[in-house]
Amino acid sequence: MTRIVLLGGGVGGSMVSNQLARQLKPEILRGEVEITVINESDTHVYQPYFLYMAFDQAVPADAKRPERAVLNNQIKLVVGHAERVDREAKDVVMGDGAHIPYDYLVIATGSRPAPETVPGLVEGGHIFYTEEGALKLRDALAEFTGGRVLVTVGVPHKCPVAPVEFTLMVRDWLDTHGFESSEVLYTYPIGRLHSLEPVAAWATEIFDQRRIDSRTFFNVETVDSEKKTVTTLEGDTVSYDLLVAIPPHLGQDIVKRSGLGDAGNWIATDRHSLLMQGTDNIYVLGDATNLPISKAGSTAHFQADVVSSNLVNRIHGGLGSVRYDGKVFCFIEAGNDEATYVKFDYQHPPKPQPPTEMIHLYKLAFNKMYWLSAAGIL
């Protein structure tokens, strides 16, 4: 019997396992293939809703479904904390000591915001990249008394457009809650407002129209929560009344415990085959890779198609030759009930698209349709 184990049941892990379960149903029913998903929690969380929670436009229950309900019935689900991957023994060792053997392992453990890597940030800053952080920020906004809202962006981070979306949304929130004179200061690590040039050009124009100030080459080194200032690697010091930080992210600790990653716990992954470098039976997708592409649900989605096609093909006796072309697609909320999108891959840079109401409506619909996507249907 061939055992396929998915480590992580978030966006990437759910999509791959559901696609496999559908395409390998005969083999599963005959007892020739077994698919197991290991996930820390019994709940599947749709992370984009954290942004809306910060503005009290969504509550935690909106973002959650039981993991079991997201997965095809043919998939075995193990809920628990995985301690490490033992590549020699070809198994995953669980926190409770159980061993889960694999023939093929798919790692989709994601990434986490790591505010503790910036001295003072945990005490001084708000983050909306976790449920707990988003709710704390919601409460802080409810008690806001005015002044400067400072938005900082750490490297690397997931969801490259969330910082711009948050900035537009917080301006809107301030204007509609009697804080028109409060300042919003958006900062970015490199010399323009976004790594994607069309997004940078668009943000420059719209920030100007909406009274949003900005600074570039801004990489936070330390936060002084008493004085309410941040100091950057480039030597600037800026004061704030409310600090909203997108912290630098790290790969998960299990990657470190298993000796699979680099200094940031990112796994060296072949950019086309999505195999962990130096292996032929471990695939990596989503935020967990060291690839120089956006850490986004859509990235995990396009990669899931490649990983599941290759696994099905290999189980059927093929070589698994489908290649990932670096494709990423992101919607961007533009405010005023309009949205735009960007699409690019390793060979094709993004082209600017004018924001429209249609795209905004499609994005709203996608938030609901996500569950079909995770189920491997869409």
Added chain:
Amino acid sequence: MATEAKIIDARGSFCPGPLMELIKGIRQEAVGVVLEVWSSDRGSAKDIPEWVARAGHEVVGNVEADNIFKIQVKKLR
């Protein structure tokens, strides 16, 4: 060019892009390490040295071959 360098293969990277990949490397590696960024974007040959100077590190190599730019940066602090 230094002979011992950690390679950051950022060819074809539009987001986050070669400079953000370098900043990630600088944040996570130890002082003294040399990082070598590979970029297919001509702009990198200019914007990487500009950031490196602002952040107090050192460019120790900058070459182009077959439209790939290889820029070596030593972490100084």
